[in-house]
Amino acid sequence: MSARVPTPERQRPAPTERGLAEPLCRPHGRAVSAILATADEPFRNRVLERLLAAGYDDLEVADLPTALADLLRETKQTLVIVGGTWPDPQAFLRVAVNAGAFPLVLLESSALEAEGEALAMGARAALQSDIPASSLAAALAAVDAGLIVLEPSARALLLSANRDRFSTPERFQPGHDAAPAPANSATNPSNRAVDQSTAGLEVPAATATRKGRPLTSREREILGLVASGTSNKGIARALSVSANTVKFHLAAVFDKLNAATRAEAVAEAIRRGELSL
């Protein structure tokens, strides 16, 4: 399934002036600025926040590789952001590359090996997920323009890639078409994690899930207004914040309450004693 990011009011200008014919194209040539493809919710929320800050506000989210494949079939979008703890993003990356999109990989750890693998699989950029919003925007623009973006630290990667080509040829091959290899093959994710830790590279502990965490008082306030039937704009007016802020808070609320719809979020918050009847 694909989750829809609440659509912001401010729409990015269309690349070409379509004039009166534009509404007719609405359901088909769906113009979204990027697709965020990840199954990792904490990661998704952090990146969403920065993408919104960077002005990418017309986003689609795919939480399964199949959902990404569906989205890529129905949009003309080429910018796909995949990420999380390597090798989780691999399946998304493969789908994006096969569909001819320009995937940008955001990695949770600073493992150069993972960066190399991502690039070898066809990623247009392999960056750390804590990249500032402004750099992320610049990277997206560059990838959109057909360039490949690397972090400065990846210089070492380019150099070591040449060395490795002669010593361990299978290292930078995509996981699925690497030849079956000996004991510590890079094709097996669990083995790879062992490889990394033994190589002295940090493997981040599983990130704490946001599910089950209590709502903040602001989130509770917003959900109360949702329950009263107030629109996002109405909530924004009532709290003197922007509609995008409301949407951001609501995305966090939906995530914490594991809800896909407003009604579900309200019902779940009542069930947890977070919202009054």
Added chain:
Amino acid sequence: MAANSLLQKYSDERAALVQNAVSRAAAIILGRRRVLSGIRWRNDLIITAAEAVGGLEQADVRFDGDELSADVIATDLTTDIAILRIPSTSPHASVTTDAPSLLRVGETIAVVGRTLRGPSAIWGTVQLAGPAWNSRRGGKIDQRIELDVGFDPSFEGAAVIDTSGNIVAMAVPGPYHRVLGIPTSTIESVVAKVDQYGHLPKPYIGIRLQPLWLDDATRSKLGRKTRSIAAVGGIDAGSPAEQAHIELGDLLLTLDDHPAESVNDMARRIAGASPGQTIALEVLRGGKPLTINVQIAERPRH
């Protein structure tokens, strides 16, 4: 085959019924990505599915030829009914609600919606016609209607017509890929509330509840069937609950003499009540039952 064959007549009649409903079919444009159907209920009101409308305040609505900007004036998540207001242009008779009120299982119906490419319709059968029911969100819905129709997302919010051409329900997606019909009479009662207040007031008493699990001994002592009981975990300042002196830690036993089975059950019952109505809450406080009358208010909107 003769031009006036039975098959021809059957087809003509079906097409004529749909054609008649098409003038009420609206396409609701929620953004560049989502178009659903709606029903022109009166010359100034459009009905569609609340869940799809979500938090929007405005939407574009398209009919034959013209496109209008509509204000979302009410969304009722409990019944999945959203009401949109458009500038009233051509006079349009209201949907009549004096049609035979209950659908029968096996009855033939058509779902008539609109896409940006034009009106769309599909014929199907009433697969299930049950009694009135309460939605999981607490909405009182006058009849349980499940439809056997090939449904795609553009039909969400579309009109369901019977073989007399009357609009009998609105089609909405339900759980497990079921297609539900929200009966015309239920829509009419939501429209009536909006007509009365200008918006849709949501019932509110201002208590937060938490479930407490009961062990067997406590359960039999309290004479309860369910394994949990709802405890008051918070009372909003200035709320009806505070004014009625409901206290923290009160355990809810009954609501208007119905056993309060769980937090969900309480939420459903209160969601199904109307502002202004008084409910009797029986609570257990200090081991003793106590009945408290609470007047339901409207959930604050600011």
